[in-house]
Amino acid sequence: MITYNKTDRSFHLSNGKISYILYIMKNGHAGHRYFGRAVRNRGDYSHMTEMVPRPLTAFPIEGDALFSPEQQRQEYPCAGAADFRMPAFSIRQKNGSAISDFRYADHRIFSGKPKLSGLPASYCEEESEAETLELHLHDAVTDMDLFLLYTIFRDHACVARSARFENHGEPVFLDAAMSMSVDFYDSDYELMQFSGAWSRERHVITSPLRAGMQSVGSVRGHSSHNHNPFIILKRPHTTESTGECFGFQFVYSGNFLSSAEVDAFGVTRIRQGIHPQGFCWHLGTGESFQTPESLLFCSGDGLNGLSQEIHTLLRTRMVRGCWRDRERPILMNSWEATTFDFDEEKILSFARIAKDCGIELFVLDDGWFGKRNNDRAGLGDWQPNLEKLPHGIAGLAKSITEMGMAFGLWFEPEMVNKDSDLYRAHPDWILQTPERAASHGRSQYVLDFSRPEVVDCIYEQMEKVLSEADISYVKWDMNRSMTEVYSAALPPERQGEVFHRYILGVYDLYERLIRKFPHILFESCSSGGGRFDAGMLYYAPQCWASDTTDAHERVLVQYGTSYGYPIVSTGAHTAAVPNWLTNRRTPLHTRTNVAYFGAFGYELNLCWLPEEEIEQIKAQIAFYKQHRRLFQFGTFYRLQSPFDTNEAVWMAVSEDRRQAVCGVYKTLNRPLSPFRKVQLAGLDESLCYRITGGDNEYHAYGDELMHFGLLISDCSAGERMEGQRVSSDFDSQLIFLEAETEVQ
Numbered sequence: 001m002i003t004y005n006k007t008d009r010s011f012h013l014s015n016g017k018i019s020y021i022l023y024i025m026k027n028g029h030a031g032h033r034y035f036g037r038a039v040r041n042r043g044d045y046s047h048m049t050e051m052v053p054r055p056l057t058a059f060p061i062e063g064d065a066l067f068s069p070e071q072q073r074q075e076y077p078c079a080g081a082a083d084f085r086m087p088a089f090s091i092r093q094k095n096g097s098a099i100s101d102f103r104y105a106d107h108r109i110f111s112g113k114p115k116l117s118g119l120p121a122s123y124c125e126e127e128s129e130a131e132t133l134e135l136h137l138h139d140a141v142t143d144m145d146l147f148l149l150y151t152i153f154r155d156h157a158c159v160a161r162s163a164r165f166e167n168h169g170e171p172v173f174l175d176a177a178m179s180m181s182v183d184f185y186d187s188d189y190e191l192m193q194f195s196g197a198w199s200r201e202r203h204v205i206t207s208p209l210r211a212g213m214q215s216v217g218s219v220r221g222h223s224s225h226n227h228n229p230f231i232i233l234k235r236p237h238t239t240e241s242t243g244e245c246f247g248f249q250f251v252y253s254g255n256f257l258s259s260a261e262v263d264a265f266g267v268t269r270i271r272q273g274i275h276p277q278g279f280c281w282h283l284g285t286g287e288s289f290q291t292p293e294s295l296l297f298c299s300g301d302g303l304n305g306l307s308q309e310i311h312t313l314l315r316t317r318m319v320r321g322c323w324r325d326r327e328r329p330i331l332m333n334s335w336e337a338t339t340f341d342f343d344e345e346k347i348l349s350f351a352r353i354a355k356d357c358g359i360e361l362f363v364l365d366d367g368w369f370g371k372r373n374n375d376r377a378g379l380g381d382w383q384p385n386l387e388k389l390p391h392g393i394a395g396l397a398k399s400i401t402e403m404g405m406a407f408g409l410w411f412e413p414e415m416v417n418k419d420s421d422l423y424r425a426h427p428d429w430i431l432q433t434p435e436r437a438a439s440h441g442r443s444q445y446v447l448d449f450s451r452p453e454v455v456d457c458i459y460e461q462m463e464k465v466l467s468e469a470d471i472s473y474v475k476w477d478m479n480r481s482m483t484e485v486y487s488a489a490l491p492p493e494r495q496g497e498v499f500h501r502y503i504l505g506v507y508d509l510y511e512r513l514i515r516k517f518p519h520i521l522f523e524s525c526s527s528g529g530g531r532f533d534a535g536m537l538y539y540a541p542q543c544w545a546s547d548t549t550d551a552h553e554r555v556l557v558q559y560g561t562s563y564g565y566p567i568v569s570t571g572a573h574t575a576a577v578p579n580w581l582t583n584r585r586t587p588l589h590t591r592t593n594v595a596y597f598g599a600f601g602y603e604l605n606l607c608w609l610p611e612e613e614i615e616q617i618k619a620q621i622a623f624y625k626q627h628r629r630l631f632q633f634g635t636f637y638r639l640q641s642p643f644d645t646n647e648a649v650w651m652a653v654s655e656d657r658r659q660a661v662c663g664v665y666k667t668l669n670r671p672l673s674p675f676r677k678v679q680l681a682g683l684d685e686s687l688c689y690r691i692t693g694g695d696n697e698y699h700a701y702g703d704e705l706m707h708f709g710l711l712i713s714d715c716s717a718g719e720r721m722e723g724q725r726v727s728s729d730f731d732s733q734l735i736f737l738e739a740e741t742e743v744q
């Protein structure tokens, strides 16, 4: 998969789907030639690099007025030396200089993919699945080594990149260390970002690239609701089903920067890595620094093709453990039903109805520990509140498992309330800057997870609860961004390391819990989707996508999320109406039709529902149990965007293409609305499908459904003819397709 061409000192990484070509430039630095759909292997790629002079630049080689780093496409550009674009890294040295000159030393090509110690990363199960290039560069003045790592997967349209610095000289400060940088030849692209806010995460924003810098990032300590580390670069004409596009997935859960810079000559530099703001790593003699990983994807089959590549890789080579390939249980979460107001009796009566409806996993959310009767107390004290739960968590878990459901529990391990025994014992364990006030958020403070003793203390508390009770699911929440970031345990020159050390602490706690309790299914959460990133998926196979449980808002969140993240990893629940956040009423079938496309569950008080809705829920659960694999693991296609139209349409297709399910979600009902049909995707042209779930039941062939389409018009009250179903605002249809064995 990786070839070294001596003639032009280039490396070609290819797997038949994609090619990535880099080379050693005249100055010994790593240069970029190509990243895109696969090209043939040949001995020389020098024709891919132009040497066309442009005046008013600078030249690093004496007597050579042609070779200018500014006019070359580079792999991991350095700061300040004749490339005036943003660098991939910056090293501040003892004499105050930040200039470096990393030149080719040697390289290794080997099978498999090395682990990144303490960090989440994609992996292979067998060495033959991937090949890695480790490009070794050296800076003579600082006596530092730089290792650029590139792994290409045999079966995925993806190259994984990261960088490692090793310092053999005087101590230095790493002021920036991105995970990757890649220079595309032109700028005829659009940038897709997935941005929003709490409860409206990952909305799709597409903008044409323009000259200069455009970026998204987070300096909040978590990847955040506001922007997602994942970005897409697409050609303007690229659609969901055709055209070229690139995806950049940063495998990290803390501060990040994903940027696109268009220079004067139309070259686009994409960079991704830890945000340099708030980052400064002191690299002592003999120390090394490993950046997190970036995954670079390419597709020639449109955005659906790109997402499918990303889904498959994240689902099978990022998520780990026994839950990776397993269908996820249908859960009932207590939060929106009870918030903090519950006791054992209330939970058990609620659980009994849940069981009767067919729920498989009962999750007790916030409020079960310490003095947690509101959000002002208790975080940090992970012992059951015996006033609410006289038989403790172990007793409650026993009663619930005896009913025939699994039991799950909520934690927020990284936080503390001032009103807690933990804070009273260790007030210096929070992130806070000396002599300055510490800002609060949701009445809580952030524990200093850069300190191993803090992580140890939380581990011991959690380990005790999880060992004593029969718990098979944990929801790990994180409900505020970080402020006044400073660690009482680190010297002044290491304060720029706290953000990153904090995340390493989070990963360490996850890793220890996963090792000790490999059977537990973890669901990550950060006030909904504030930490929905590829890094988290390495530890928690699913993530609560958003605190918005309003069906219409959820369509937007889940549609946006689907660009970069697998459907099975997207926690989605049916909740009560009017919705607590939007005060909107949406039909029960729509709420469930949306939540079906995810790690599905309910989050409402069944005790308050009329009998007919309980019966409806029983039927919904029975239906989902029958088709769960299709919803969770089917190949997902976006067909119509709710960001552009009054309606969202998406579908999932089984691996053998004999089954498919299509969700159609309307926003507002319109009088005399246009007739509507949607062209389906991913079906077998020659198969005849029986179509159920819409207003009519009929048969149609795959070619008809994909080329003619599926009719989805509906009727408002004023237009109805006798016998027709009347549609309403926020109505939805779930259309099921099953191939007939007998051709009709």
Ligand code: DGJ
Residues within 6 Å of the ligand: 335, 365, 366, 410, 477, 479, 525, 526, 527, 528, 544, 546, 547
């Ligand atoms: C925020 C989460 O997103 C909710 O689902 C819930 O777990 C609350 N925290 C509990 O405090």
